[in-house]
Amino acid sequence: MSSPVVHPTAIVGSGAQLGQGVKIGPYCIVGDNVVLRDNVELLSHVSIDGHTVLGADSKVFPFASIGHEPQDRKYHGEASRVEIGERCVIRESATINPGTEGGGMVTRIGNDCLIMAGAHVAHDAILGNNVIMANYVGIAGHCQIGDNVTFGGMCVVHQFTRVGAHAFVGAASMVDGDIIPYGMAVGNRASLTGLNLIGLKRRKFDREAIHHLRAAYRLIFASEGTLRERVEDAAELFKNDPLVQDVVAFIAAASDRPILLPRNGHDVD
Template sequence: MTAPLIHPTAIVADGARLGADVRIGPYSIVGSNVTLGDKVELVSHAVVEGNTTIGPGTRIFPFASVGHEPQDLKFHGENSRLEIGANCTIRESVTINPGTEGGGMVTRIGDNCLIMANAHVAHDAILGNNVIMANYVGVAGHVQVGDNVIFGGTCVIHQFTRIGAHAFIGAQSMVDGDVIPYGMAVGNRATLTGLNLIGLKRRGFEREAIHRLRAAYRQIFASEGTLRERVEDAAEIFSQDALVQDVVRFIADAQDRPILLPRNGHETE
């Protein structure tokens, strides 16, 4: 382990906590309440401010703005936080804001996330592990994103929306409703277009598990009965299936936003 390597043109405020092997490149700025874990790298021209903690191995590229005050008119200087996990990649001109009093006081990004150029993560958003945000993606305030979610380029997620684990959001989509785990949503306004079958196969889910999930999906989004009734039926029929139960719990926990449905309101396959 070696001491931090700080370029002469960089500014590191008194009080900043730097781990071993940290590299702070040209013209970067680190605020007094920032903690950088071991082997964090600010490539150049990056700014990290506020009560921000960045996990080991994360890299931040030029012109990223991390930890500055939220873009929320209700923010009044409260002592909120931003937490970014280990081994993340934050590309050029990304903006990430800390939490607010109205949302739990923390914005949190998990481990191994890739946030591509010009993307935005707003106040009080919670992102899981292994999330990929392509260029120009906008995640609004209070959004919750599960593990292994992929966002296509230039899509936008409405505030208070939930995106379930292993979901895929197509490019240029405007998502204003909750997307079930393992689901795929596309469009403006986005609709549920099926399951993220390619993602499930790539991540090694067993064929039989995928077949059961597809059967449950067809039942939940069928035309007969109410959504609640169909979800209850799926919960009983697939009571021993972990993937189906993930979907059932997600729908049962809906609060602020509606569940995103297929275009015709039910599955037709």
């Protein structure tokens, strides 16, 4: 690997740590406390500040803003962080803010994430691996996004909301409730519209596992009894099925937001 290459018009703080093979293009600004791991590339006009770590082989496009103080009036200059994983792609004008004292002090993004143009990740949000945020998606503060979640363009997600692994959120949705793992949600306000069957098949989930998950979905979101009773029934009936147990555990976990429910029936096709 080669030594870092910094364009003469870029400004790099004296305390910044640059890994091997880093490329910093024209008019970029990199703060004193920034760490760029091996082979990170900043194309041009990128501004990265604060206590920010950008993982190896990640690429940032023009006018992205990462690590600047969060849009939270409760922030008082604490040395909170942004941690971004490996092989992430952050497109034009995306913004990522650090954490706050009231939210764990860190905003964290996993590996292999794609954050498209104009998208926003707010303070204290936690994103898993392989998350795709299409153009102008907004993730509010304190949200928790699981692995392999996909957001269509112009979605917005209410603060403190959880989105389970392998979920899909349709374009232009406003999400104000927790989305179960493997679920699909669409609308303003969004409702659960079934399971992300296309995503499950593309990721080569076992046919029988998908069948069990569909059966459990119908049971959990049926009209008879209470949600708690139906979840308990699904937990017992599918006690040896890890996908169903993921959904059961997600619903049972404490949360600041309600579970998103189907609006009309519970068909998953």
